[in-house]
Amino acid sequence: MIRIYHAPRTRSIRVIWLCEELGIPHEVVAIDFSPAYRATAEYRRLNPVGKVPAISIGDFTMFESAAIVEYLLELHGKGRLRPTPGTEQSAAYLQWSWFAEATFARPLGDIAQHTRIKPPEQRIAAVVDDARARALLCLDALEPHLQRNAYLVGDDFTAADIIMGYSLLLARWFEVLTDSNYPTVNAYLDRLMQRPGLAKALA
Numbered sequence: 001m002i003r004i005y006h007a008p009r010t011r012s013i014r015v016i017w018l019c020e021e022l023g024i025p026h027e028v029v030a031i032d033f034s035p036a037y038r039a040t041a042e043y044r045r046l047n048p049v050g051k052v053p054a055i056s057i058g059d060f061t062m063f064e065s066a067a068i069v070e071y072l073l074e075l076h077g078k079g080r081l082r083p084t085p086g087t088e089q090s091a092a093y094l095q096w097s098w099f100a101e102a103t104f105a106r107p108l109g110d111i112a113q114h115t116r117i118k119p120p121e122q123r124i125a126a127v128v129d130d131a132r133a134r135a136l137l138c139l140d141a142l143e144p145h146l147q148r149n150a151y152l153v154g155d156d157f158t159a160a161d162i163i164m165g166y167s168l169l170l171a172r173w174f175e176v177l178t179d180s181n182y183p184t185v186n187a188y189l190d191r192l193m194q195r196p197g198l199a200k201a202l203a
Contacts, residue, residue, distance in 0.1 A: 004029065081162075111132065
């Protein structure tokens with residue numbers, strides 16, 4: 001049984017969503033998301049930097065949401081939700097998965113830090129403006145790609161869409177992605193939100 005340590009609106013959504021898509025038995029363990037709890041030795045044994053998610057399988061623990069997704073695909077995917085390694089489709093899968101987290105989620109994290117997480121006296125408006133511009137550049141890259149493709153890797157839903165889907169949820173929550181901009185990206189996210197696995201992860 002996989003235990004997923006979860007807090008609402010965090011990257012643990014990706015892991016729960018994947019488990020739901022693949023029918024992987026799992027237990028969701030809600031944690032206290034306060035900085036005080038995440039700094040405790042108890043939680044740092046699961047995630048040494050105190051972030052979410054972490055998983056445990058028996059005595060084995062792991063953190064980093066995208067890495068957990070790949071590991072669970074290795075264990076349980078049986079060829080599902082990931083193209084065959086070594087193909088151009090696999091290259092696209094890897095590209096968009098890394099783009100979603102390493103390039104797109106980073107400015108969204110800066111927005112979170114300087115609008116919600118840091119105390120008001122430490123927030124820097126210029127950081128938010130710069131981060132918003134970088135996030136919009138990512139949406140500029142996504143819009144034409146999704147005009148040509150139903151999902152990130154052609155017509156097939158893959159785990160890359162799970163990784164990207166969470167980043168797009170952040171963009172919508174922080175009002176970078178709005179109802180009035182990027183119509184194709186909005187339609188894509190709306191389709192993802194209709195998947196039962198994501199609905200359960202958000203619940």
